[in-house]
Amino acid sequence: MWGGDNSPACNLNGVQSFIENHPDLLDSVSLFLFGDSVSISEHLGEELCAKKYIQLIDCQEVIEYNDHPVKSFLQKTESSITKGFHYLKEGKIDVFASAGNTGAMMVGATQAIGVVEGISRPVIASVLPRECGNDGIIMDVGINADCKPEMLDKFAVIGSIYAEYVYRIESPKVGLLNIGEEEEKGSILTKTAHKLLKENKRINFLGNIESRGILNEGADVIVCDGFTGNVILKQAESFYEIIERRGIKDEYFDRFNYENYGGTPVLGINSNVIIAHGISNAKAICNMIKLSHDVVESDITSKIVEAMNSTLV
Amino acid sequence: MWGGDNSPACNLNGVQSFIENHPDLLDSVSLFLFGDSVSISEHLGEELCAKKYIQLIDCQEVIEYNDHPVKSFLQKTESSITKGFHYLKEGKIDVFASAGNTGAMMVGATQAIGVVEGISRPVIASVLPRECGNDGIIMDVGINADCKPEMLDKFAVIGSIYAEYVYRIESPKVGLLNIGEEEEKGSILTKTAHKLLKENKRINFLGNIESRGILNEGADVIVCDGFTGNVILKQAESFYEIIERRGIKDEYFDRFNYENYGGTPVLGINSNVIIAHGISNAKAICNMIKLSHDVVESDITSKIVEAMNSTLV
Numbered sequence: 079m080w081g082g083d084n085s086p087a088c089n090l091n092g093v094q095s096f097i098e099n100h101p102d103l104l105d106s107v108s109l110f111l112f113g114d115s116v117s118i119s120e121h122l123g124e125e126l127c128a129k130k131y132i133q134l135i136d137c138q139e140v141i142e143y144n145d146h147p148v149k150s151f152l153q154k155t156e157s158s159i160t161k162g163f164h165y166l167k168e169g170k171i172d173v174f175a176s177a178g179n180t181g182a183m184m185v186g187a188t189q190a191i192g193v194v195e196g197i198s199r200p201v202i203a204s205v206l207p208r209e210c211g212n213d214g215i216i217m218d219v220g221i222n223a224d225c226k227p228e229m230l231d232k233f234a235v236i237g238s239i240y241a242e243y244v245y246r247i248e249s250p251k252v253g254l255l256n257i258g259e260e261e262e263k264g265s266i267l268t269k270t271a272h273k274l275l276k277e278n279k280r281i282n283f284l285g286n287i288e289s290r291g292i293l294n295e296g297a298d299v300i301v302c303d304g305f306t307g308n309v310i311l312k313q314a315e316s317f318y319e320i321i322e323r324r325g326i327k328d329e330y331f332d333r334f335n336y337e338n339y340g341g342t343p344v345l346g347i348n349s350n351v352i353i354a355h356g357i358s359n360a361k362a363i364c365n366m367i368k369l370s371h372d373v374v375e376s377d378i379t380s381k382i383v384e385a386m387n388s389t390l391v
Numbered sequence: 392m393w394g395g396d397n398s399p400a401c402n403l404n405g406v407q408s409f410i411e412n413h414p415d416l417l418d419s420v421s422l423f424l425f426g427d428s429v430s431i432s433e434h435l436g437e438e439l440c441a442k443k444y445i446q447l448i449d450c451q452e453v454i455e456y457n458d459h460p461v462k463s464f465l466q467k468t469e470s471s472i473t474k475g476f477h478y479l480k481e482g483k484i485d486v487f488a489s490a491g492n493t494g495a496m497m498v499g500a501t502q503a504i505g506v507v508e509g510i511s512r513p514v515i516a517s518v519l520p521r522e523c524g525n526d527g528i529i530m531d532v533g534i535n536a537d538c539k540p541e542m543l544d545k546f547a548v549i550g551s552i553y554a555e556y557v558y559r560i561e562s563p564k565v566g567l568l569n570i571g572e573e574e575e576k577g578s579i580l581t582k583t584a585h586k587l588l589k590e591n592k593r594i595n596f597l598g599n600i601e602s603r604g605i606l607n608e609g610a611d612v613i614v615c616d617g618f619t620g621n622v623i624l625k626q627a628e629s630f631y632e633i634i635e636r637r638g639i640k641d642e643y644f645d646r647f648n649y650e651n652y653g654g655t656p657v658l659g660i661n662s663n664v665i666i667a668h669g670i671s672n673a674k675a676i677c678n679m680i681k682l683s684h685d686v687v688e689s690d691i692t693s694k695i696v697e698a699m700n701s702t703l704v
Contacts, residue, residue, distance in 0.1 A: 209633060220570060223570060223577055223578040223579075223581075224578050224579050255622070257533060257536060257617075257618055257621040257622065257625075264536055264618070265536040265537050265616075265618045266536075266537050268536075268618075288622075288625050289621075289622040289623075289625040289626040289629065290625040290626065290628055290629035290632075291629070292626070292629070293629055293630075293633060294629070294633070303578075304570075305570055305577070305578045305581075305619070306618070306619060306622055308570040308602075309568070309570065309602040309619055309622060309623065310602075310622065310626060312570075312601050312602040312603040313602040313603065313605070313623060313626050313627070314626070315603055316602065316603035316604070316605070316606055316607070317606075317630050319603075320522060320606060320607070320643070324641055324643060326639055326641060328637055328639060330633070330637060
């Protein structure tokens with residue numbers, strides 16, 4: 079629960095917001111709050127903390143925003159991140175979510191939890207609202223700056239599972255982000271990846287999609303290297319910020335607000351980990367908890383493990 | 392003059408618009424119009440065609456949008472593109488501009504005109520409006536999908552010259568597009584390019600710039616590989632299109648209208664070539680002619696040749 083620029087107040091307000099907005103889920107979830115238990119009790123009040131769906135896990139250290147990810151993860155054993163991963167690994171919790179130090183979260187995801195066999199690196203996704211309806215999913219958005227074609231092929235499989243089981247999109251359409259719609263266009267990476275995706279029978283491959291088509295065309299899942307995905311994500315964020323700053327009100331552009339999405343799961347690891355934006359406010363934290371719930375419900379980790387096992391055979 | 396989706400009507404309206412809007416330039420320019428001379432005379436009228444700044448060059452073939460660039464350039468010797476490059480090579484004109492088949496234009500630029508010694512590949516730039524004031528320049532935006540670090544280093548030099556002599560920006564600040572501001576962040580390409588740019592004494596290097604900072608921060612010239620630049624450009628275009636479609640009126644976003652920019656020079660070749668958007672309307676063609684004038688006035692090709700010569704020494 080510690081972690082993020084607005085911790086702990088916004089985080090705890092987010093917990094309260096989740097409880098108020100999702101009363102139907104409270105019978106089936108237990109919220110383990112990792113942080114200074116005295117502060118948490120004071121903020122939430124004794125009555126709430128006594129509820130059976132609230133568990134306080136006292137943590138007396140904090141991994142700061144600029145702490146070295148590996149060192150701090152190993153040394154600050156009393157931090158919410160290190161302790162949270164410990165609980166996750168032991169199976170005491172089903173999912174661990176935090177708006178804290180992303181690097182330390184990735185260390186936990188890859189070192190403490192580990193990558194699914196058959197996957198070389200985990201991947202993170204982002205959601206981009208499409209003008210014509212549902213949101214689209216784009217991955218990777220930042221942890222794999224340099225990719226091999228085989229990685230994009232894996233992203234397509236993982237992304238399809240994510241779209242199908244978490245976002246309930248049947249037979250999601252996969253697009254390869256490229257700089258031309260024709261098969262022979264693009265970089266060495268995308269030209270080779272195109273061939274792999276075309277042959278991949280586990281996905282519903284649409285073909286290449288240009289960046290101008292992300293927000294209004296048919297791809298439910300767009301795959302790209304993490305450099306390109308990060309560029310796209312941050313450019314979209316910057317457009318939304320300018321639109322906000324200029325006082326433009328528009329219901330489509332409102333959907334770009336990061337608060338609505340609650341973060342991204344780290345996909346391709348052996349458990350459920352959610353990374354939220356460092357600037358998360360109460361609404362974002364509430365949605366982070368809801369996303370955590372949906373990810374556990376979807377059993378997406380098992381689905382990814384199965385898909386990779388059948389590839390290995 | 393033939394070439395582009397709206398040719399010849401919009402092209403010729405663009406010529407008329409240039410004549411009306413820039414009377415001060417008519418003493419110093421000669422407009423060579425490559426196309427069917429009968430149609431041109433009919434459209435512009437005999438009086439205008441008799442002016443000393445108008446020259447009609449009759450062309451009876453057209454390289455279509457989907458023609459094979461190399462083959463059509465070689466075979467359609469009576470097309471406006473092939474004939475235009477012939478005139479340019481012979482020094483009968485100082486600059487050749489067209490909204491026609493981009494591939495054929497690039498064949499002309501690299502084969503008929505040739506690349507400056509010391510440069511492996513030419514580069515094209517795009518202009519992105521910055522909220523805080525002047526426009527920014529980004530390159531490459533599409534012809535070099537795969538780049539080596541040395542290429543980004545050259546783009547930085549060429550971009551600085553372009554910004555200084557065509558856009559009149561003194562000591563233009565150069566940013567390296569990256570997915571983190573810190574020096575050690577990024578892909579293999581950007582990490583290595585960062586080192587080269589830092590050591591490059593011909594440029595005013597700011598450091599890394601994220602895509603969220605393109606539209607509102609301090610870099611006058613942003614360098615990136617052509618894949619990333621093309622993704623950024625098309626994403627910006629798509630945002631602008633959505634803003635237009637949703638009826639949002641805003642003077643900052645109006646500046647994204649491609650009509651305002653008139654195209655991009657092909658930089659790093661031994662003469663002046665301007666490529667305009669295939670969908671160019673009259674306003675865009677007018678601005679293409681103005682840009683062509685400015686590029687010749689700036690003598691940018693000589694400046695690039697000089698810079699490369701002194702690198703070679």
